[in-house]
Amino acid sequence: DTAVSQTPKYLVTQMGNDKSIKCEQNLGHDTMYWYKQDSKKFLKIMFSYNNKELIINETVPNRFSPKSPDKAHLNLHINSLELGDSAVYFCASSPGGAETQYFGPGTRLLVL
Amino acid sequence: GQSLEQPSEVTAVEGAIVQINCTYQTSGFYGLSWYQQHDGGAPTFLSYNALDGLEETGRFSSFLSRSDSYGYLLLQELQMKDSASYFCAVSSNTDKLIFGTGTRLQVFP
Numbered sequence: 001d002t003a004v005s006q007t008p009k010y011l012v013t014q015m016g017n018d019k020s021i022k023c024e025q026n027l028g029h030d031t032m033y034w035y036k037q038d039s040k041k042f043l044k045i046m047f048s049y050n051n052k053e054l055i056i057n058e059t060v061p062n063r064f065s066p067k068s069p070d071k072a073h074l075n076l077h078i079n080s081l082e083l084g085d086s087a088v089y090f091c092a093s094s095p096g097g098a099e100t101q102y103f104g105p106g107t108r109l110l111v112l
Numbered sequence: 113g114q115s116l117e118q119p120s121e122v123t124a125v126e127g128a129i130v131q132i133n134c135t136y137q138t139s140g141f142y143g144l145s146w147y148q149q150h151d152g153g154a155p156t157f158l159s160y161n162a163l164d165g166l167e168e169t170g171r172f173s174s175f176l177s178r179s180d181s182y183g184y185l186l187l188q189e190l191q192m193k194d195s196a197s198y199f200c201a202v203s204s205n206t207d208k209l210i211f212g213t214g215t216r217l218q219v220f221p
Contacts, residue, residue, distance in 0.1 A: 043199065044211075056206075056208055100160055
């Protein structure tokens with residue numbers, strides 16, 4: 001009965017590789033988000049989708065490409081990984097406005 | 113632009129009361145949310161204030177003053193499990209939630 005789930009939980013990879021993170025929510029929410037949390041715990045919005053449509057794209061390098069096959073899923077593909085991409089990536093969903101969001105457990109990405 | 117300020121760290125003892133303040137600057141303001149994040153965990157929603165005043169949920173309360181662009185989270189009867197980071201976040205007409213830098217609360221026995 002997990003609400004928002006992400007896979008994988010940990011991801012260790014080499015610079016230059018391409019990787020994907022998957023997110024699924026079973027809450028029936030229309031809006032989903034991707035956040036990046038850096039080592040100083042700063043939580044920054046990357047993307048937001050509402051019912052499969054991209055509504056927020058926060059000046060993220062185009063190496064990052066989100067995809068929403070349906071409103072319950074939001075995946076994140078990252079090309080040509082760089083050292084600075086190392087962070088925790090959180091997926092979240094909300095039923096309506098942005099104020100109340102339900103976060104997934106996070107994906108800890110380490111780029112070597 | 114949007115900005116939020118909150119203290120970086122607060123310490124307290126079990127059973128005490130602690131207040132975490134948050135000041136913000138944003139246009140098109142809708143409301144102020146609070147999230148809790150334990151080390152290694154995910155942010156979890158605590159409260160949301162859209163109107164001025166105090167909202168109480170158990171041991172936690174949240175306050176908002178729209179005219180002062182200020183809010184706070186009040187934690188009462190502190191327990192060791194309350195040790196975590198607490199983030200204020202503003203929602204606005206941009207459909208985004210902008211988070212503060214977080215306040216690390218350490219509760220000592």
